[in-house]
């Protein structure tokens with residue numbers, strides 16, 4: 508066991524990554540209470556095994572690995588339960604919208620509420636969801652993500668690609684259902700400016716019917 | 717570079733995972749190919765939208781304090 512002072516320093520450093528772990532846990536468990544349990548458990552385990560952390564390596568990745576391993580072992584049961592993504596084929600929102608004459612970028616993505624984007628992420632199978640969390644949300648390199656998930660880099664890349672396709676499909680379905688785009692591809696509402704300010708993704712950007 | 721190769725490398729380009737040389741080649745193709753450029757814009761934007769949307773969740777202050785107590 509480490510000296511108290513060293514232990515406190517370790518804990519303090521580990522806690523600088525709390526938001527990353529909490530966000531990850533929330534997206535994995537879909538439940539704030541379960542997320543807190545999972546994160547607390549992960550921190551206790553990290554403290555217990557701090558000797559196995561190598562100074563100068565990526566502590567965030569190390570902590571995230573502990574957390575997601577706990578999730579799979581304890582909260583999720585068996586890794587085999589994961590349902591792989593249905594074959595979404597080469598359907599992608601971008602191509603779909605372009606074929607239908609809509610301008611996908613500013614006119615669609617900027618109008619989708621943050622909560623809908625989060626819910627599209629939540630609908631991904633967990634093995635794909637965690638790659639999106641690591642690479643897109645937390646900015647992990649493929650190498651760090653591969654290490655965290657204990658898979659080859661090629662697996663990170665293929666899961667990420669499939670996950671993004673699925674995200675586009677979910678968001679397209681939502682855009683059609685909510686009237687942001689009509690199934691025939693014509694956009695509703697005035698075009699948006701495409702700049703820093705309009706890039707804010709929020710509920711108010713969903714036009715009322 | 718052909719569109720097919722550009723499209724193969726798009727994920728890695730968006731994620732800044734290409735070598736400088738590869739990235740430059742993609743960049744050059746994008747500048748001369750409106751189709752691929754639009755595709756790139758969309759992918760890059762999707763990534764930012766996903767990040768921004770998920771970033772809204774942060775650990776509650778009370779939970780942070782509780783952990784600090786437990787861990788010290």
Ligand SMILES: [Zn+2]
Nearest residue numbers: 613617701706
């Ligand atoms: Zn935009």
Ligand SMILES: [Zn+2]
Nearest residue numbers: 719722749752
């Ligand atoms: Zn091209």
